[in-house]
Amino acid sequence: MTFDSKKFIALAIVLCAAGIFSYTFLHAAVYTANPDDLDSGIAPAGMPAALLSDAATSSAEAGVPVRLRIPKIGVDANVVDVGLGKTGNMAVPYTFTDVGWYRYGPKPGQVGSAVIDGHVDNGLGTPAVFINLTRLEPGDDLYIDTKAGETLHFKVEETAAYAVADVPLQKVFNRNDMPRLTLITCEGTWEPGQKMYDERRVVYAVLQSS
Amino acid sequence: MSLKKHIAIALTAIGLLAGGAVASAQTTTDTTGVTASTTTTGTTATPGTPNTGAGGDAAANWAILAVTGIVVIGGVAYLMRKPQVQ
Secondary structure: OOHHHHHHHHHHHHHHHHHHHHHHHHHHHHEOOOHHHOOOOOOOOOOOHHHHHHHHHHHHOOOOEEEEEEHHHOEEEEEEEEOEOOOOEEOOOOEOOOEEEEOOOOOOOOEEEEEEEEOOEOOOOOEOOOOOHHHOOOOOEEEEEEOOOOEEEEEEEEEEEEEHHHOOHHHHHOOOOOEEEEEEEEEEEEEOOOOEEEEEEEEEEEEEEO | OOHHHHHHHHHHHHHHHHHHHHHHHHOOOOOOOOOOOOEEEOOEEEOEOOOOOOHHHHHHHHHHHHHHHHHHHHHHHHHHOOOOOO
16 A cells, blocks of 8 residues: 555545544534424325415414514524424424424414424533423513513413423413413423333413513 | 554544444434324424433444544654655
8 A cells, every 4th residue: 555545545434534534513503303303394184275375484474483582581583483393293393402382283372382493412422402391480570572672571380300201292282262372392301212201291371461 | 653653543444434324323214112103282293202312322422532632643743754764
């Protein structure tokens, strides 16, 4: 092996290592979510066409949420709209600093459960936007800023932790008695085989005034 | 070949293998039991539970960053060194 060919091989190895380093860093530290959990663009099955059309254009409407503020735990986060992941689960935001509003459900302030999810940590173990969601208690204040410049005030009504399989999806997504806001994040123990935590923290809040 | 070069090659091989394994694992399709119902109740379709954490992979990711970082630094140092005069 000549000296030049050794250097060529060394350069190739360095470039490969740099590529793996960059991919791992970006994936783990910046783009937190598993690709299957990101918005797939798949519409929910059985949803009326009119509502699908409304959801598809909702990000351009004035009433959509743009910011979530939770003073007690220091959250002041950008809100992005999300749909479904490839597995049919509610999709999650691309980054660990944003939160995701489920665009196929009600907007905050409308009658029904507006649902917002957020990461608890990223792939390097860095605390994410909802790391302190467990500290919320009934009576705590949540605020949503909308694209129209309106601020909606919600108060926490209840918080609960559930095993993943036991999350009451109808309660989380489909209570249509009053304007509600539901926050959800991960909790519990990491399941390496499933690459997820085994519990979910859910915070239920109701609209106070706008 | 010197001992240093043997070590450098071994580190490089470990870095590439480990990096490839993690990169592959991170793009594996999630086939867990958290399936979505996506049924329609009232006017809202109900999705499944979101997966909002990734911290369990932190140790593996940090290991990959450390190993590949060492490989890059060591490799650059190797490439930058001046040939020794015999």
